[in-house]
Amino acid sequence: MVQAVILGSGNVAHHLARAFTSHPGLQLVQRYARNINALDDVTIPVPITHDLSKLVVADVYILAVSDDAIAGLSAQLPFEGRLVVHTSGSMPLEALDLKNRGGVFYPLQTFSKAKAVDFSQIPICVEAATEPDYALLETAARALSEQTYRIDSAQRRTLHVAAVFASNFSNHMYKLAADLCANNHMPFDILKPLIQETAHKILSLPPRDAQTGPAIRHDQKTIAAHLELLQEPSQRAIYQLLTQSIQHG
Amino acid sequence: MVQAVILGSGNVAHHLARAFTSHPGLQLVQRYARNINALDDVTIPVPITHDLSKLVVADVYILAVSDDAIAGLSAQLPFEGRLVVHTSGSMPLEALDLKNRGGVFYPLQTFSKAKAVDFSQIPICVEAATEPDYALLETAARALSEQTYRIDSAQRRTLHVAAVFASNFSNHMYKLAADLCANNHMPFDILKPLIQETAHKILSLPPRDAQTGPAIRHDQKTIAAHLELLQEPSQRAIYQLLTQSIQHG
Numbered sequence: 413m414v415q416a417v418i419l420g421s422g423n424v425a426h427h428l429a430r431a432f433t434s435h436p437g438l439q440l441v442q443r444y445a446r447n448i449n450a451l452d453d454v455t456i457p458v459p460i461t462h463d464l465s466k467l468v469v470a471d472v473y474i475l476a477v478s479d480d481a482i483a484g485l486s487a488q489l490p491f492e493g494r495l496v497v498h499t500s501g502s503m504p505l506e507a508l509d510l511k512n513r514g515g516v517f518y519p520l521q522t523f524s525k526a527k528a529v530d531f532s533q534i535p536i537c538v539e540a541a542t543e544p545d546y547a548l549l550e551t552a553a554r555a556l557s558e559q560t561y562r563i564d565s566a567q568r569r570t571l572h573v574a575a576v577f578a579s580n581f582s583n584h585m586y587k588l589a590a591d592l593c594a595n596n597h598m599p600f601d602i603l604k605p606l607i608q609e610t611a612h613k614i615l616s617l618p619p620r621d622a623q624t625g626p627a628i629r630h631d632q633k634t635i636a637a638h639l640e641l642l643q644e645p646s647q648r649a650i651y652q653l654l655t656q657s658i659q660h661g
Numbered sequence: 662m663v664q665a666v667i668l669g670s671g672n673v674a675h676h677l678a679r680a681f682t683s684h685p686g687l688q689l690v691q692r693y694a695r696n697i698n699a700l701d702d703v704t705i706p707v708p709i710t711h712d713l714s715k716l717v718v719a720d721v722y723i724l725a726v727s728d729d730a731i732a733g734l735s736a737q738l739p740f741e742g743r744l745v746v747h748t749s750g751s752m753p754l755e756a757l758d759l760k761n762r763g764g765v766f767y768p769l770q771t772f773s774k775a776k777a778v779d780f781s782q783i784p785i786c787v788e789a790a791t792e793p794d795y796a797l798l799e800t801a802a803r804a805l806s807e808q809t810y811r812i813d814s815a816q817r818r819t820l821h822v823a824a825v826f827a828s829n830f831s832n833h834m835y836k837l838a839a840d841l842c843a844n845n846h847m848p849f850d851i852l853k854p855l856i857q858e859t860a861h862k863i864l865s866l867p868p869r870d871a872q873t874g875p876a877i878r879h880d881q882k883t884i885a886a887h888l889e890l891l892q893e894p895s896q897r898a899i900y901q902l903l904t905q906s907i908q909h910g
Contacts, residue, residue: 479883502883519854522862535851561851570845571852573887573900576836579851579859580874581903582831587868587910589827596819602784602810603827604864605769610828611860615772615853615861619836619879624771625829634751638822640777647908651822654830655904657895661836 413550417470419443419485421450423523424499425476430454431531437555442468465490472497473547475508482507494546501572504565505539515540515549518568522579531556537563537571562652568617588647620661627658662799666691666719668734670699672772673748675726678705680780686804691717692834712741720797721746723766731756744794750821753814754788764789764798767817768806771828780805786812786820837896869910876907 418429418440423442432440433456442465443460445451461467472495477486486509489496496508497515508514516539523529536553539558546562553560561572574626586607590600610611613622618619626634635655642648667678667689674692681689682705685737692709693716694700700709710716716738722732722745731747733773735758745756745757746764757763772778774834785802787809789795802809835856839849862871875883884904891897 419683436735448903497881500828502886520851533854535854537851558697559850563847563849567695567845567847568887569890570764570841571847573890574838574841574847574852574873575855576887576900577841577893579855580872580876580907581899582834582856583859583868583872584876584903584907584910585826585831585834586863586873588906590868591910592819592823592826592874598810598812598816598820598823600771600867601808602786602812605782605822606824606828607806607831607860607863609771610832611856614832614835614856617847619832619839623829623832623836625825627825627829627833628868637751637818638825639821643816646902646909650830650902650906651825653895653899654833657899658833660895661833661840 413439414472414548415439415441415553416471416472416474416552417444418474418475418476418639419444419469420476421445421447421589422476422478424519427523427529427531428476428499428519429458430475431529431556433458435555436530441470464488467491469494471495471554472515472517473512474499479503479507483509486512495540495548497540499538499547501568501575504569505541506565513541513545514570515545516563516565517549517553518563520571520575532558535559535561537561537568539564539568588650592647623658625658627655642656662686662688663721663797663804664688665721665723665801666693666716666725667725669723669725670694670696671725673768676772676780677723677725677768678707680778680805681752684709684780684804685821687801690719699773713737716740716745720744721764722761723748726908728752728756731757732758735761744797745790746798748787748826750786750817754790755814755816762790762794764794765812765814765817766798766802767812769820769824781807784808786810786817788813788817802810816844837899841896844886852901874907874908876904879908 416432432438440458448462451561470550476499479500491509494512496512497517505514518537519534521534534557536557538553540549593600669773686887689707697711725748728749741760742760746766750767754763763858767786768773768783770783783806787798787807842849
């Protein structure tokens with residue numbers, strides 16, 4: 413049984429708290445939030461505190477707070493030598509104050525508070541300074557998810573950039589496509605099945621092999637026609653740069 | 662009952678031929694391919710010809726051939742005044758020879774021959790020069806799909822560009838992410854749930870509202886750290902351009 417205290421009141425804290433109260437092998441013993449009123453999910457049956465001096469003993473303290481708050485909060489903890497982890501994709505293990513044993517417990521998914529989350533399908537990236545701590549975090553991760561990965565700080569830094577491409581930038585491609593539809597009086601709905609199929613394809617085919625369209629076919633006639641159509645300079649620049657990148661990739 | 666002849670031996674011809682033999686209200690009366698051996702799906706129970714002079718009478722002739730072949734094939738047809746349509750996203754209705762009545766029947770999806778296709782979920786974009794022809798094509802489209810749209814040639818040209826953004830370019834984002842994983846000894850599998858969720862999100866949320874990440878948060882510290890990490894000039898240029906576009910969009 414892994415006993416945890418979760419600190420924070422954001423989306424990740426919320427979903428982790430729910431998950432730690434509903435998976436065998438895990439126990440949420442306390443929650444901390446500086447502002448208890450920020451915890452709108454008070455239905456989770458666990459003691460809450462806003463006073464760091466009242467933190468109880470646990471196997472692991474999970475700091476599910478914003479990147480900027482990790483260093484300060486970890487320095488304020490009124491104990492030493494315990495296992496303290498953060499949940500950030502972009503911060504190194506060393507962002508945590510060294511008076512405690514450090515680790516990282518990074519669930520790689522976009523969270524919104526309103527939407528329920530199935531943790532079993534969320535990859536969890538684990539790092540720790542020592543093997544015993546790694547073993548404990550991995551036990552907790554495996555209790556939550558079918559996909560756990562040992563990822564060190566340098567890898568996680570790159571993984572976070574890769575996630576920006578895979579998620580933020582692909583979503584921006586949807587947004588640019590939606591703009592083109594709207595400006596030409598077509599519903600974005602027309603493109604939704606294509607978007608789903610494109611995302612689905614890479615489950616069975618590497619993205620390199622899944623590529624189709626005028627760029628990979630070096631269909632210069634279609635590319636020229638598309639560029640002629642795109643009047644907005646930023647859209648044109650993106651079309652040109654990505655076409656080049658596809659052709660030289 | 663809409664009776665059709667399908668001309669062509671590619672993926673679209675293959676899937677349309679299957680669909681026209683399995684939906685009530687549609688009947689495939691003949692197939693044409695210049696090279697009959699290219700038709701590897703000979704299990705479809707319908708007469709095949711490679712001789713244009715043997716084409717039988719039908720309500721509509723569907724030219725499911727490459728963009729470059731549309732004009733030539735439509736000019737070679739040994740009859741006049743019948744309804745002849747192409748299936749291309751990027752060619753105007755006028756690509757068809759004017760001796761017949763023109764139309765467009767464009768299923769907006771990526772097709773691969775090996776994978777079965779559920780036409781009911783594929784948007785079909787229909788255009789015709791006259792209202793009676795439009796009505797006939799719409800009847801055929803509705804027999805196949807739950808989503809049919811009336812899209813004129815100018816709109817379809819833009820729709821094709823939008824599809825490049827939504828599908829080819831988003832797939833390229835997956836490819837760049839996969840490269841970053843591979844170069845840092847991480848399996849691309851880590852990112853697959855995030856990619857699926859990102860594509861799934863826009864079914865219920867406009868892409869503009871679904872955006873997350875350092876660009877939309879104007880998190881300059883993380884953006885600077887990501888750019889420092891990206892050594893490859895093309896990756897850096899794409900990261901910068903798309904970050905700007907997200908921030909100014």
